[in-house]
Amino acid sequence: MDKQVLLDKSIRRVPDFPKPGILFYDISGILMVPEAFSYCIEKMCELVKKSGANTLAGIETRGLIFSAVIAERLGMPLMLVRKKGKLPGKTYSCSYALEYGTAEIEIHVADVKPGQKVLLVDDLIATGGTLKAARSLMEMGGAQVTGYLGAVGLPFLKYDEALAPLPVMTVINYDAE
Numbered sequence: 001m002d003k004q005v006l007l008d009k010s011i012r013r014v015p016d017f018p019k020p021g022i023l024f025y026d027i028s029g030i031l032m033v034p035e036a037f038s039y040c041i042e043k044m045c046e047l048v049k050k051s052g053a054n055t056l057a058g059i060e061t062r063g064l065i066f067s068a069v070i071a072e073r074l075g076m077p078l079m080l081v082r083k084k085g086k087l088p089g090k091t092y093s094c095s096y097a098l099e100y101g102t103a104e105i106e107i108h109v110a111d112v113k114p115g116q117k118v119l120l121v122d123d124l125i126a127t128g129g130t131l132k133a134a135r136s137l138m139e140m141g142g143a144q145v146t147g148y149l150g151a152v153g154l155p156f157l158k159y160d161e162a163l164a165p166l167p168v169m170t171v172i173n174y175d176a177e
């Protein structure tokens with residue numbers, strides 16, 4: 001089977017999760033099909049190489065699954081972008097709006113520095129709100145963000161506009177259903 005088709009088939013669609021009207025693309029299906037996971041990582045590695053980045057930053061939780069494997073394969077440092085209260089050291093912190101309420105993410109101050117060219121990695125890019133907040137964390141530490149990478153993209157949610165002018169790269173995209 002074509003690898004791109006295999007990847008598509010491995011992603012479960014869960015209607016009305018976590019709330020009515022949302023079609024949830026469940027990447028845990030990718031992890032259950034080793035050939036699909038391996039293909040996805042290979043494609044993401046190719047995109048990282050094109051990005052000009054020298055450092056990765058992965059978004060908790062699912063973004064870390066992908067970014068950790070890529071970082072190890074390419075021999076790149078990986079910063080953890082975590083939910084508030086999880087990192088033990090001194091942190092930069094950024095709140096951002098969700099559909100209902102707000103969320104807050106953090107990064108260790110010691111991890112981020114001028115000279116880093118950072119590619120931000122998440123499992124799935126929807127509105128781009130999380131990655132935009134992660135970008136501001138990098139900039140607090142003087143690092144430069146080169147772009148964004150996701151395994152899955154939902155471009156109909158207009159993440160390109162939210163994340164402009166930096167490039168957004170994905171392995172597989174879905175239209176509104």
Ligand code: AMP
Nearest residue numbers: 023024025122124125126127128129130
């Ligand atoms: P956003 O900030 O809107 O780009 O949302 C990105 C985060 O929310 C990612 O870490 C995804 O894991 C998760 N997410 C948002 N929408 C979906 C969806 N329809 N299916 C699966 N995950 C989603």
